[in-house]
Amino acid sequence: MSRGEADELSSFAVSGTSGGAVVCAVTGEIDISNADEFAAQLARAATRGREVVVDLSGVTFLASAGIRVLIDAAVGGASGRLAVVTSPEIETIVRICGLGAYAPCRPDREAAVRALRPPGCAEPTPSTDR
Amino acid sequence: MLALQRRILPTTLPVLPHVRLAARYGLAHAVTRGGGDWFDAAVTDGGLVALVAGDVVGHGPAAVAAMAELRAVLRAGLLADPARPGHRFGRRDAGTALAAAVAALDGHAARDRRTRAATVAAALLDPATGEVVYTACGHPPPLLCGLGRARPLPPTGGGPLGIGAGPHAVRGARLAPGQSLLLYTDGLVERPGCPLADGIARIGRAAAATGPDPERLCDAVLDALPGGGLTDDVAVVAATRRVAPVPPVTAEIPAEAGELAGLRSILTDWLGALDVTADGHTAVPLVVSELVSNAVQHAYRDGAPGRVRLHAALDGRGGARVTVADTGRWRPPVPGRTGRAGGFGLAVARDLSDSVDIATGSGGTTVTVVCPLAHPVAVGAAAPVRRLGAVAHPDLTTVERPGARGVLVVRGPVDEGTVGTLRQALAQGTAGGTVPAVLDLAGVTILASAGVRLLHELAALPAPPRILAPAGSVSRHVLALTGLGHLVDEPS
Numbered sequence: 001m002s003r004g005e006a007d008e009l010s011s012f013a014v015s016g017t018s019g020g021a022v023v024c025a026v027t028g029e030i031d032i033s034n035a036d037e038f039a040a041q042l043a044r045a046a047t048r049g050r051e052v053v054v055d056l057s058g059v060t061f062l063a064s065a066g067i068r069v070l071i072d073a074a075v076g077g078a079s080g081r082l083a084v085v086t087s088p089e090i091e092t093i094v095r096i097c098g099l100g101a102y103a104p105c106r107p108d109r110e111a112a113v114r115a116l117r118p119p120g121c122a123e124p125t126p127s128t129d130r
Numbered sequence: 131m132l133a134l135q136r137r138i139l140p141t142t143l144p145v146l147p148h149v150r151l152a153a154r155y156g157l158a159h160a161v162t163r164g165g166g167d168w169f170d171a172a173v174t175d176g177g178l179v180a181l182v183a184g185d186v187v188g189h190g191p192a193a194v195a196a197m198a199e200l201r202a203v204l205r206a207g208l209l210a211d212p213a214r215p216g217h218r219f220g221r222r223d224a225g226t227a228l229a230a231a232v233a234a235l236d237g238h239a240a241r242d243r244r245t246r247a248a249t250v251a252a253a254l255l256d257p258a259t260g261e262v263v264y265t266a267c268g269h270p271p272p273l274l275c276g277l278g279r280a281r282p283l284p285p286t287g288g289g290p291l292g293i294g295a296g297p298h299a300v301r302g303a304r305l306a307p308g309q310s311l312l313l314y315t316d317g318l319v320e321r322p323g324c325p326l327a328d329g330i331a332r333i334g335r336a337a338a339a340t341g342p343d344p345e346r347l348c349d350a351v352l353d354a355l356p357g358g359g360l361t362d363d364v365a366v367v368a369a370t371r372r373v374a375p376v377p378p379v380t381a382e383i384p385a386e387a388g389e390l391a392g393l394r395s396i397l398t399d400w401l402g403a404l405d406v407t408a409d410g411h412t413a414v415p416l417v418v419s420e421l422v423s424n425a426v427q428h429a430y431r432d433g434a435p436g437r438v439r440l441h442a443a444l445d446g447r448g449g450a451r452v453t454v455a456d457t458g459r460w461r462p463p464v465p466g467r468t469g470r471a472g473g474f475g476l477a478v479a480r481d482l483s484d485s486v487d488i489a490t491g492s493g494g495t496t497v498t499v500v501c502p503l504a505h506p507v508a509v510g511a512a513a514p515v516r517r518l519g520a521v522a523h524p525d526l527t528t529v530e531r532p533g534a535r536g537v538l539v540v541r542g543p544v545d546e547g548t549v550g551t552l553r554q555a556l557a558q559g560t561a562g563g564t565v566p567a568v569l570d571l572a573g574v575t576i577l578a579s580a581g582v583r584l585l586h587e588l589a590a591l592p593a594p595p596r597i598l599a600p601a602g603s604v605s606r607h608v609l610a611l612t613g614l615g616h617l618v619d620e621p622s
Contacts, residue, residue, distance in 0.1 A: 029394075032423045033387035061394060063419050064474030092412045096481045097474050 012041040014048065015055075019113040021083070022049035027058035030066035039069045046073065053112045055085040062090040067097040074103040083112040135164040138198045139365075142504030143171050144448030145404055147376045148257035149179055152344035153367040153507045154352060156317075165363030166193035166248070166579075167315040168201045172209055173447050178224055179257055180208040183313035183365050184250035185269065187579040188546050196244040200291070203238045204252065207231030211254075224254045225263040225300045232265055232298050239292025246292035247583030249612070251313045257446070260305035260371050267291055267298045268582065268612040270316060270330060275337035275347065276309035276370070282330055289613020290579070293586045308342035310370040317364030318351060322543055322575040326607040332356075344368035362578070376404065378443035385426045385435045385456060390419050393440060400442065401503075410503040413482040414442065414450055420475035421454040421497050429458025429495060436494075449484060449500045457494035528555040536565065541573035544581030553584060556595075566593040568619070571605035582612045589617055 010028025017023060024045045030038055046052050054070065056062065074082040082103045086094050094105055104115035143151040151171045166186030174180055182204060186197040211227040232252060239245040251272055253264035264272050264283060268290030271283045283303050289295030305311060312333075319329025336354035340346045347368045379400045383389040394415040401411050418440060425438045436457045445451040479486050479499050487498040526548035531537040538559050544552055560567040571577070588595050597617045599605040609615050 029391055031387065031390050031419060032427060033390060061391075061415070061419075063390075063416070063423060064478055065423065067474065088408075089412075092482070093416060093478065096478050 011058075012038070014045050017049065018053065018109055020049070021051035021053045021113050021116055022046070023053045023055055023109060025055045025058060027060075029061040030059060030069075031061065031063035032065045035063075035065040035069055038066060039072070042069065042073050051081050051083075051113075051116045053083050053085060053109060053116070055109055055112070056090055057085050057087040057108075059087065060089050062093050064093060064097055067093060067099050070099060071097075071102045081116050083115050085109055085112045135194050135197075138194065138201065139168055139507075140170060140172075141507055142407060143507055144173050144179075145406055145410070145444060145450075145503040145505050146173070146179065146257055146448065147444040147446055148372055149255065150344050150370045150372060151179070151368070151505060152348045152370075153365070154348045155363070155365050155507075156352060157363045164191070164194045165189055166197045167317065167363045167365040168197050169313070169315075169365040169367040170201060170205055171367050171369070172205065174209045174211045174227075174254065176211045176223075176227075177257070177446055178211065179255040179369055180205070181253045181255065181272075181311065181313050181367055181369055182208070182250060183269070183315050183367055184248060184252075185315045185365075185579055186245065186248040187583050188244075189363075192244050196242070196248070199242075200235060200239060200245055200248055200250070204231060204235045204250065207234045208252065208254065221256070221261045221263060221302055224256065224261070225302065228252060228254050228263050228265060229298070229300045232267065232300075233296060236267070236291050236296045236298065240294070241292075247290045247579060247586055248292065249290045249316075249579060249582075253311060253313060255305065255311065255369055257371070260307070260309070262303045262305060262311060263300050264303065264311075265298045265300045266611075268295065270314065270319060270326070270611065273312040273314070273330075273334060273337055274303060274305070274309065275312060275334070275340075276342055277306065278338055280334040280337040282334070285611065287613070290582060290586065293583075294590070295586070295613040305369075305371045307371050307373045310337075310342065310344055310347050310368050312337060312347060312351065312366065312368045314351065314366045315364050316579075317362040318355070318366060320362070320576060320578070321356065323604065325602055325604055326611065342370050342373060344370040376444050378441060380442075381440045383422075383438055383440070385422075385430050385438045385458070387423070387426055389438075390422060390426075393422060394419055397442060404444075404503070405505055406503045407506050410450070410501065413501045414452060414503075417479045417482050417499055417501060418442070418452055418454060420478045421452075421499070424475040425454065425456040425458065425495070429456040431458075433458075444503070445500060448504070449502050451498065451500050453496060453498045455494060455496040459495075526551050528552055530559060531570065536560070537568045537570055539570045539573065541575075543576040543578070544571075544574055544584075545576055545578035546580040549580040549584050552581070556588070560593075560595070564593065567595040568598060569595050570598040571609075572598060572600050572603050574599075574603070574605045577605050577608040582608065582614070585609075585614055585617070586612075589614060 013025050015025050084105045086105045106112040153169050168184050170182035186193050208231045249268035251266040251269040255262050265286045286299045288298035333351040336350040340350045348366050397415045430436045439455045441453040483499040483501045485500045489496045526542040531539050596619045
């Protein structure tokens with residue numbers, strides 16, 4: 001039985017920074033077969049900046065194992081702060097597991113980056129990236 | 131008001147192994163206040179499929195409220211059938227249950243002027259055998275169609291609800307595999323100036339040309355409306371007996387993480403063929419994935435990986451019954467030792483299901499989950515619903531026939547908008563109902579439910595009017611259908 005994707009993340013790419021945050025774009029399916037790899041990639045990306053946006057808008061299936069990775073990263077990671085870009089495909093599991101209580105979940109990258117900063121705090125320009 | 135009506139009418143239909151269901155609700159352009167038509171389709175306690183199409187007199191908030199009330203009363207009466215587990219619920223039992231539900235509805239409708247003279251067609255279908263019992267109270271009987279043919283089922287007699295026109299008889303029929311039962315309101319067949327029989331014949335031709343697909347059947351009968359479109363609102367509900375029941379999904383896999391994606395993909399394909407809403411599409415693969423993940427991570431922790439069995443089937447109640455079984459050891463979630471699944475698996479299953487049952491023993495763990503499924507219906511002005519052009523119709527005229535005292539000649543449409551005119555003319559012509567009158571309805575182009583209600587009121591008077599309605603006229607057919615045929619004077 002090998003019809004689905006799984007096992008290896010279809011892709012996990014650090015696509016640079018947005019408003020000072022490291023943006024990781026993930027595609028494919030995340031379940032227990034690749035959650036450890038997802039955690040490792042996320043930890044690696046987190047070394048590149050204090051704020052991380054995990055863009056899951058290209059993820060077509062997210063199991064609770066993937067949510068556990070994100071919660072662990074948001075709570076215990078050395079990454080500073082974490083925001084998540086969700087999509088309709090994964091909003092059910094995000095809701096059930098209460099990911100929003102650990103990291104802001106937003107429908108697009110701009111909103112996710114904004115959610116990392118308290119209101120009134122000016123967004124740094126690209127030239128002043130930390 | 132349309133938004134409220136949209137909330138009252140079902141937005142989804144049950145997904146069943148032996149029967150496919152579809153429904154439509156459409157409104158004429160001219161009708162902006164919400165109509166009194168409704169449909170319903172639901173599974174009874176005994177596993178029968180209840181189908182309803184009904185019509186309350188009038189439009190606007192009062193009609194919508196009356197419709198909601200009748201819908202709820204009938205639904206409660208039909209769904210709580212007295213079937214017992216293990217007892218075969220045959221046609222006779224179903225007929226008794228249907229008659230009782232309709233008698234209760236008839237009594238309830240009589241309590242309030244707004245619900246009087248409503249009409250309804252209702253049926254109970256045994257999905258496994260195709261046996262049908264039905265009744266039509268002042269309403270066109272259901273259409274039996276498929277396999278290249280279509281015919282209205284024989285009328286059951288009795289008039290509209292709440293006016294003492296009961297008891298309403300129940301008759302039986304049978305759906306062969308591939309055949310459909312169509313229940314509809316009169317907006318589908320009623321045209322100004324055309325006998326109802328023409329409209330019924332028209333939808334029959336359209337229905338006969340469709341295959342065993344209730345969605346296409348609903349579209350076909352609505353598309354068959356002539357160019358002018360609807361003059362009123364219309365509700366349509368169809369049930370098609372599947373040629374073959376939906377097969378269950380079974381799989382047995384090694385308890386390995388790499389198998390999960392393939393399992394999800396099988397379930398996605400299965401659900402895709404069932405045309406379920408996004409909720410069901412999301413829930414079933416997710417729940418199965420979580421449960422199998424639990425088995426992979428926990429059941430065989432102390433030994434060699436075993437196997438996991440999956441069984442998913444439609445439960446005949448509108449849900450999917452999913453079983454995940456392993457032969458390992460059940461471990462209750464241990465705080466701090468939860469693995470990557472993080473203890474969320476059962477929480478996910480509980481959130482997305484109606485029931486979760488866990489059976490553990492030395493032979494392994496079996497988790498059974500029932501996930502609700504639903505097939506979408508569009509109701510109201512949203513996309514697939516038809517908002518058809520209205521037909522302009524001339525005004526009602528009532529004149530006393532020259533040289534014939536007490537004979538009132540009625541021409542044009544008798545509907546909600548004109549019935550007041552007719553009521554007034556009658557009161558004048560009959561000295562407040564004390565003098566018998568003769569109503570010549572040969573020139574009536576439409577006799578809507580508001581007119582039928584007026585005629586039923588007149589029929590209850592000490593001196594009811596006589597009615598002239600020649601064979602083939604619009605009025606004649608409606609009068610026969612609504613239990614008023616006895617008022618018609620046969621030409622001698």
